[in-house]
Amino acid sequence: MRAMYLANYFVAGCIASSFLGWVASLHPMSFRAIAFLLAALGIVWTAAWLLDYSLSQFLKISIQQLQAVLVSVLAFLIIGLGVFLCS
Amino acid sequence: MLLKLIVLSSASLTLWLVPLVGLDKKVGWHKGIQGASLCAAVACAVTAGNIARKQSEQEEIEAIKTRAITADVIDEISTSAYISQQQRQQEAEQILNPREHLERALVLTYDEGERSEPIAQNQLAQAEQNGSENGESERTERIHQLQAKGWGKAKIILEIWGVSKGGSQKYKAAEAEYECLIQKSGGQ
Numbered sequence: 001m002r003a004m005y006l007a008n009y010f011v012a013g014c015i016a017s018s019f020l021g022w023v024a025s026l027h028p029m030s031f032r033a034i035a036f037l038l039a040a041l042g043i044v045w046t047a048a049w050l051l052d053y054s055l056s057q058f059l060k061i062s063i064q065q066l067q068a069v070l071v072s073v074l075a076f077l078i079i080g081l082g083v084f085l086c087s
Numbered sequence: 088m089l090l091k092l093i094v095l096s097s098a099s100l101t102l103w104l105v106p107l108v109g110l111d112k113k114v115g116w117h118k119g120i121q122g123a124s125l126c127a128a129v130a131c132a133v134t135a136g137n138i139a140r141k142q143s144e145q146e147e148i149e150a151i152k153t154r155a156i157t158a159d160v161i162d163e164i165s166t167s168a169y170i171s172q173q174q175r176q177q178e179a180e181q182i183l184n185p186r187e188h189l190e191r192a193l194v195l196t197y198d199e200g201e202r203s204e205p206i207a208q209n210q211l212a213q214a215e216q217n218g219s220e221n222g223e224s225e226r227t228e229r230i231h232q233l234q235a236k237g238w239g240k241a242k243i244i245l246e247i248w249g250v251s252k253g254g255s256q257k258y259k260a261a262e263a264e265y266e267c268l269i270q271k272s273g274g275q
Binding site: 001002004005007008009011012014015016018019022023025026083084087 | 092095096099100103107108112118121125126128133136137138140142143146
């Protein structure tokens with residue numbers, strides 16, 4: 001059951017990133033806004049990956065859990081945007 | 088609940104993939120349907136995730152309860168075994184040493200008031216008499232057992248009274264008691 005809820009949240013993330021792609025395709029301004037959002041997210045993701053030790057202490061989770069969250073965020077962004085762009 | 092979970096999960100996947108693949112992005116109303124279906128798919132996936140999370144937490148709580156009950160049962164069994172062992176040990180001690188037990192009881196009785204002193208002395212004397220009778224019968228029985236094994240008088244006295252053969256007073260007393268016990272048992 002734990003795997004099922006993690007899988008559902010992962011699918012929700014994938015769909016949300018497809019939705020971001022869809023919003024970006026509506027208008028050039030929305031495209032810029034989404035591009036800016038993704039760039040900011042990329043910076044935050046890289047910073048979190050580099051500062052994983054102090055961030056895991058701040059969030060009171062293990063480094064493995066933090067890295068799992070970061071990898072899954074990257075994965076659902078790639079999958080969601082990939083599905084939207086390839087369809 | 089599991090059926091609802093499965094339906095919501097499959098609905099989210101369907102609403103995510105089917106409009107994106109089947110509809111044209113260049114047509115305006117197709118694009119609108121794609122957006123609406125993506126919103127619905129996110130809602131379905133999040134709802135399914137929440138349901139699954141609640142189920143998972145309940146399962147964890149059940150597992151903790153089961154572990155706690157098992158630990159309680161094990162603890163109760165071990166405690167009862169320990170108590171029953173103590174009870175058996177106390178009973179065995181009481182059986183093996185009734186005189187000491189009676190003395191303790193009498194001391195308690197004596198402490199309560201001096202009027203109980205004669206009663207206590209009588210009880211102690213009676214217990215001593217019973218104890219000596221029990222001791223005699225046990226010794227007689229033991230003598231018969233050793234005689235059946237073919238042991239001689241000196242060896243039996245050494246075994247029961249712990250006195251080796253010689254001219255000592257203790258041996259003479261033990262020998263006299265031995266003879267007395269043999270005569271008594273023969274008379275009976």
